[in-house]
Amino acid sequence: MRVFLCTLIVLGLSACSSTSNVVEPSALPALKSSSTAKNLWQASIGDETAYRFQPAFWGDSVAVAGGSNEVALLDRATGQAKWRQKLSQSIAGGIGIGADLVAVGSLKGEVLALEQSTGKVLWSAKTSSEVIASPIVENGLVIVRSNDSKVSAFSAASGELKWFYQRPQPALQLRNYAPPVSADGIVYVGQAAGRLTALALNDGRVLWEAPIALPRGASEIERVTDIVAPPVVHADMVCAVAYQGRVACINTKNGALVWTREISSWSGLAIDERNVYVTDVKGHIQAFERNTGRSVWKQEQLAYRFVSAPAVLGNQVVVGDLDGYLHYLDPEDGSLVGQQATDGSRIYLAPQSIGSQALVQTRKGSLYLLGAQ
Secondary structure, three states: OHHHHHHHHHHOOOOOOOHHHOOOOOOOOOOOOOOOOEEEEEEEOOOOOOOOOOOEEEOOEEEEEEOOOEEEEEEOOOOOEEEEEEOOOOEEEEEEEEOOEEEEEEOOOEEEEEEOOOOOEEEEEEOOOOOOOOOEEEOOEEEEEOOOOOEEEEEOOOOOEEEEEOOOOOOOOOOOOOOOEEEOOEEEEEOHHHEEEEEEOOOOOEEEEEEOOOOOOOOOOOOOOOOOOOOEEEOOEEEEEOOOEEEEEEEOOOOOEEEEEEEOOOOEEEEOOOEEEEEOOOOOEEEEEOOOOOEEEEEOOOOOOOOOOOEEEOOEEEEEOOOOEEEEEOOOOOOEEEEEEOOOOOOOOOOEEEOOEEEEEOOOOEEEEEEOO
16 A cells, blocks of 8 residues: 555556556647756756655765765865765665754665764764655754655764654655755754644654644545655744645644644645745645735646755745656746756756755756756
8 A cells, every 4th residue: 555655646646557648748838938957067966866865965075975875075165076985775864964964764774974074983872763754964963764654864974873762653644755854953854634733853852743734535545644744944934845734834833833724745845034835736836925914826837746845045946847847837926937957857856955055866866956036
């Protein structure tokens, strides 16, 4: 049943997995003009893979993972490798970076910590199941979410387990690549059955838990409402979206619901000063007013193109698609204002944006650093 449900999600279907139900992707929109970001550099990591690797920024460095077991630290200004490392076991959990440390998860259920300056493996620690979500390195801890939804915090210095958190899980749930997200001493974890949990970073205490979506329907598949995309945090608000559920924004201090709207997504969302941007299961991108949840616009021209979560880059919103195209949207009205080709392979995850730059990784392991125009 778990395998079937994962296949259902990959195909983007809501009924059975018969090929007769597969919806054809919409044609690539034709634009009269194209306003895109500047490509600052291009690099590569590993071979083609079905795993969803997300690069991570840290100061003047970028940590990347790819292929079956490759990790590297790149110079942010040039894309040149400071070091590259092939690990002894297969990885699938993306990569995390913090002060003096790079961390990665493995299919064998281990988290490995590498010295940031050299790439040397400093320690490894066993988790309860495979790690397919990116670790967090923060405040002297390496925080890892394993595929059984257990969150474990290890000492960054030694690998010693400091705390863990796990809540009961439903019998049927989606495979979850979403990492925890930390901000202001709080770790936010999207859960199965539509729950968002806030944990204290230093000791793992549950600060609050809020329902993003409520299971409903006659069958177990219809009742799946998992949060499988990372939450986003802005000021005193954290927002999350659930598959077959809702997008909701929560007060970070007390877990009180600010607003909610019906939408289904496994891709994810982004946030800026004005809006929350969400890619739904059909590949439509929607914008909701950040403070009220009022619908602002809906862009449907990329339907069924397996569109990634959005990212905010400068004064544009950018998403990737199944053919490796980046699409740029005007945040005012959602109109498509630009297209940019990469290597032709799928962009699974949202561009990783920070300030005026964003880093894109494709299925083939190509990396593109983009700079806002």
